Amino acid sequence: MRILHVASEAHPLIKTGGLADVSASLSRTQAEIGHDVRLLIPAYGAVTEASPQLRVAVETHLPGLPGKIRILEPGTQDVNYKIWLLDYGPAFDRAGNPYVDEHGAPWYDNAERFHLLCLAAVAIVRDKQLLGWTPDVVHCHDWQTGLIAPLLADEKRVTKIFTIHNLSYQGIFARSTFLSLRLPETLWGIDGIEFKGYMSFIKGGIVFSDWITTVSPTYARQIQTSDLGYGLEGLLQHRAARLVGVLNGIDYEEWDPRTDPHIEYHYDADDLDGKRLNKKSCIARWGLRGDENTPLFGFIGRLVEQKGVDLLIEALPTLLQAGYCFVILGTGDRGLEKRLREIAQSHRHRLCVHIGYDEKMSHEIEAAADVFLMPSRFEPCGLNQMYSQRYGTVPVVHHTGGLADTVVPVTPENLAANAATGITFSPPTAEALISAAQQAVGLYRDPRTWRSLVRGGMRTDFSWRHSARAYLSLYQKEGA
Ligand code: ADP
Ligand code: GLC
Numbered sequence: 001m002r003i004l005h006v007a008s009e010a011h012p013l014i015k016t017g018g019l020a021d022v023s024a025s026l027s028r029t030q031a032e033i034g035h036d037v038r039l040l041i042p043a044y045g046a047v048t049e050a051s052p053q054l055r056v057a058v059e060t061h062l063p064g065l066p067g068k069i070r071i072l073e074p075g076t077q078d079v080n081y082k083i084w085l086l087d088y089g090p091a092f093d094r095a096g097n098p099y100v101d102e103h104g105a106p107w108y109d110n111a112e113r114f115h116l117l118c119l120a121a122v123a124i125v126r127d128k129q130l131l132g133w134t135p136d137v138v139h140c141h142d143w144q145t146g147l148i149a150p151l152l153a154d155e156k157r158v159t160k161i162f163t164i165h166n167l168s169y170q171g172i173f174a175r176s177t178f179l180s181l182r183l184p185e186t187l188w189g190i191d192g193i194e195f196k197g198y199m200s201f202i203k204g205g206i207v208f209s210d211w212i213t214t215v216s217p218t219y220a221r222q223i224q225t226s227d228l229g230y231g232l233e234g235l236l237q238h239r240a241a242r243l244v245g246v247l248n249g250i251d252y253e254e255w256d257p258r259t260d261p262h263i264e265y266h267y268d269a270d271d272l273d274g275k276r277l278n279k280k281s282c283i284a285r286w287g288l289r290g291d292e293n294t295p296l297f298g299f300i301g302r303l304v305e306q307k308g309v310d311l312l313i314e315a316l317p318t319l320l321q322a323g324y325c326f327v328i329l330g331t332g333d334r335g336l337e338k339r340l341r342e343i344a345q346s347h348r349h350r351l352c353v354h355i356g357y358d359e360k361m362s363h364e365i366e367a368a369a370d371v372f373l374m375p376s377r378f379e380p381c382g383l384n385q386m387y388s389q390r391y392g393t394v395p396v397v398h399h400t401g402g403l404a405d406t407v408v409p410v411t412p413e414n415l416a417a418n419a420a421t422g423i424t425f426s427p428p429t430a431e432a433l434i435s436a437a438q439q440a441v442g443l444y445r446d447p448r449t450w451r452s453l454v455r456g457g458m459r460t461d462f463s464w465r466h467s468a469r470a471y472l473s474l475y476q477k478e479g480a
Contacts, residue, residue: 175197409424
């Protein structure tokens, strides 16, 4: 099959979160299975800077745009699928984050920028002359690609898939923006992309795609409720027969404690010595006062409300008081960053806070920590709880979304069957987090039980094998 993925980020070229890991590793797995896969993303400044030998694959006018768009190809592609980068004047070629400016506010022209990404994808699908290639399937990811399906509504040759990685980001803009983008007036209205008087990119993907997927079965159910549906639950219920939860996989080459170039000591489920050594070495490097027996907790993630960072902040004083060590890596909300820094200042030897994005450190934390905390209020899938399990780091997670689907909780039955892989808690409160963390330490102090949890996680199959095939069979399903 010829598959075109369209996304706003892809690892390692540009990444703010899990979408980048998924767009790249899903593309790679589908190509490995033998399909012809292309991945279209914007040519952000950071991307072109990191890809010096860019080749112009095509330069062309698109209807309604004053200048020409260019599709660029990195000269050296060390992946088995093809990456296409969309370039258009200053739309993407600017410094900073793909979505927000230096003050953390959404770029003023996000609607125009991602409309452009959609227009380019539509041109690739419709015009065989453009790149000498058209797809059988166009697989769109998140709101930034939400206008592709509506703009291809009359195109029956191509199967349209829309994956919701996070329903809380919807791409909502004013009616005046809809008008200025010169979208077909037929798209305005309840059956189109209008949502409560505004234009909604994500609604386009939901209404007009052949299949809607989201990244875990539990989240697929949750978004059909008022709790996590953000007003779209009725529409999602209406489309329930076309809505499927496909659990994300993880990249087994990128995240492998036996070979990971980012970590000092390698290890596997049969020989965990390397993990102990990583912990020792990192504790020293991060300036923490602790030894092999001090429980070391890790957290990595975007510092936003979704991730329950405020719960963690509330829980930290009690847990620090108990003598545990923490390493926290993240960036995001300035207020949350500040509060974390403040706590770190008064607990220098127990808490290492690193504000920023650091790929290497994220691998080191997974390899060194004993316990990984994910108190997310909601989590469509979540990748770090899977990376953690692969690295023998026991996850403590709020029982929600993909976290509920990938962590087998400690219960007397699961422990007896050697099936447990982590600790889940609910509701998402600081108290529940504290007691789950304390439960983890209790188990940690019992080496036999701990080994069973660690090994259970390390032996679980989180590869893309099943999920990549699940997508492929969806592409071929009748009625698509
Ligand atoms: P989300 O997509 O909601 O941010 P996921 O758990 O799906 O959450 O994916 C987050 C990804 O981003 C993981 O690969 C995680 O390691 C990475 N990540 C998040 N914040 C940072 C950071 N500050 N430094 C390095 N990697 C990070
Ligand atoms: C989103 C979600 C996260 C998911 C990721 C990749 O950003 O917040 O839960 O793992 O996308 O699908």
